[in-house]
Amino acid sequence: MNRTELQSLGEFGLIRRISAGVTLQNPESVRGIGDDAAVMDVGSQYLLISTDMLVEGVHFDLGYVPLKHLGYKAVAVNVSDIAAMNGIPKQITVGLALSNRFSVEAIDELYEGIRAACHSYQVDLVGGDTTASPTGLILSVSVTGLVDKDKVAYRNTARPNDVVCVTGDLGAAYVGLQLLEREKRVFLANPDMQPELVGKDYLLQRQLRPEARTDFIHELRELGVVPTAMIDVSDGLASELLHICTQSGVGARIIEQKIPIDALTYDNAVELNLDPVTCALNGGEDYELLFTIRPGDYEKMKNHPDVAFIGYLTDQPQTVELVTEAGNAYPVKAQGWEHF
Amino acid sequence: MNRTELQSLGEFGLIRRISAGVTLQNPESVRGIGDDAAVMDVGSQYLLISTDMLVEGVHFDLGYVPLKHLGYKAVAVNVSDIAAMNGIPKQITVGLALSNRFSVEAIDELYEGIRAACHSYQVDLVGGDTTASPTGLILSVSVTGLVDKDKVAYRNTARPNDVVCVTGDLGAAYVGLQLLEREKRVFLANPDMQPELVGKDYLLQRQLRPEARTDFIHELRELGVVPTAMIDVSDGLASELLHICTQSGVGARIIEQKIPIDALTYDNAVELNLDPVTCALNGGEDYELLFTIRPGDYEKMKNHPDVAFIGYLTDQPQTVELVTEAGNAYPVKAQGWEHF
DSSP, rough: OOOOOOHHHHHHHHHHHHHOOOOOTTTEEEBTTTTTEEEEOSEEEEEEEEEEEEEBTBOTTTTOOOHHEEEEEEEHHHHHHTTTTTTTTEEEEEEEETTTTTTTHHHHHHHHHHHHHHHHHHHEEEEEEEESSSSSSSEEEEEEEEEETTTTTSOOOOOOOEEEEESSSSSSSHHHHHHHHHHHHHHHHHSSOOOOOTTHHHHHHHSSSOOHHHHHHHHHHHHHHOOOOEEEEEHHHHHHHHHHHHHHEEEEEGGGGOOOHHHHHHHHHHHTTTTHHHHHHHHOOOOOOOEOOOGEEEEEEETOOOOEEEEEEEEEEEEEEEEESSSSSOOOOOOOOOOO | OOOOBBBGTHHHHHHHHHHOOOOOOOOEEEOOOOOSEEEEESSSSSEEEEEEEEEBTTTTTTTTTHHHHHHHHHHHHHHHHTTTOOEEEEEEEEEEEEESBBBHHHHHHHHHHHHHHHHHHEEEEEEEEEEOOOOSSEEEEEEEEEEEEOOOOOSOOOTOOEEEEEESSSHHHHHHHHHHHHHHHHHHHHSSSSSOTTHHHHHHHHSOOOOOOOHHHHHHHTTTTOEEEEESSSSOHHHHHHHHHHHHHHEEEEEGHHHHHHHHHHHHHHTTTTOHHHHHHHOOOOOEEEEEEEEHHHHHHHHHHTEEEEEEEOOOOEEEEOEEESSSSSOOOOOOOOOO
């Protein structure tokens, strides 16, 4: 039998291969693989469901990630997928595989974080599975949410001339990760060194304990705006924008100056010899919301202090461009993450 | 900080500890941790959700488990949890963590099994997550289902005098596992030995490719019977019966002769120096349905060829007994599984 290595496909290639053989049989199944969450028609509303795995040594390093933060983050990143569909999260289940290296007290700490996130996002922990693992810790969280049928936001429904918007700021989680990795190297080389993390709380918090933007979903309701498309920024702005453009069959022009980057992110990126814009475009794990609105909805949103209007969509599907201050346009490319 | 070992709590102890800190906040959350699936009120029906993890080296040995069967089983055991709530399964999500030891062709084989099970049970694969793992393969499947509100079957609603019923036969999956383990030892000792598995297909199939009893849920609808309580037999009859009795606050008398054991299971258990009744009581992984019905419903069901009536419930919560042919009564104890 032939052997094809996983790394030759990459994560997105593997997902495409898996999806290719899948058909939906049930009338309740409105949307399957290919968006932030699946959609099921349960009567007057749509049920949303999404799942995410976090694997020790791949997604987190317990050398600098406190278990409490890990528990919080595992819930937040799942809740973020429900927010990305314009939905309200309701319930989670937690699958946990762990080796006997972990004590009962360690599990208590993990669940303290999970419960704190459940409280923050008003979701209920309703079930799960706990089992042994030969090595390390694996968390698998599934989340359900609800959304009114006329408010669900997909990735493939953006239209030319829509305004491209993003909440909060980008790149901080990636810069935070680089700081933690640097401190780890310093610590391994010399355990007596003091960590140089004073004043960098915001960057560390964005990496270790990110928040899902459920708050903004409620604000969209109050503003009376339904995004034409939405996605959460887990892999970086470039990758997410390309998902919306490819799936919607549109192009985009993004104005570099409009990409929201916090001053602390900017300064620390430069100090780490990183380009701040690249951190925002390809860093990932910000869990902000990237969305598009009809030009007519811009008036309702233009004064929102936490939304940046970073560009607009075009009718040229193959052309997703970043326009620099000097007026040059460069194609936006997704770096993505190659786990294998 | 104190360190308490996981094995001092065991799986059920850990689940109790986790559940203790959990409260339900959302009005939609009808039932959380503690049954085969969680229950959410989505309007005219209840949504059911359950999740299960399968870990290489803990739940399966790829030395004798074909990946296609593993994929099928991962779906079937989750669907079984929906059946245990008297529900109809609708959708699954699959989380997959795997090391680069696995090829693309291996993943194709796994998903072939997943798709075959989706077809069998009419569930749609609607999402998931694929990621790297430092070692081995971990599958985390979540399943949703729907049930009419007046038909949901919990574990804690059985009543004294209810008739205890079980579908199919028990112990075969456990005997099948023992045969596979024996053949593995023989093969490791002498790779030229031919496996002695001829004529044992039923036992192997019960272990490697079990079926969820969704078929029986449809039959319950046709018979017009709603079980007073139900659970699927994943950990063994003894453990499941104790769950129903403890949670419902009732006792039980089970008649040993009535426990359904297939002739092939019986003969092979004896050949392996195992007590066939112990295999049925404590073997697990049969994925049959253990349920209770009102005495008045017995007439509707008594001629069903695939249901055994194995005893009845009493009003003595502390007394769950097995009555032997000689008329002696022994307390039923759960061996359960200690993963840690």
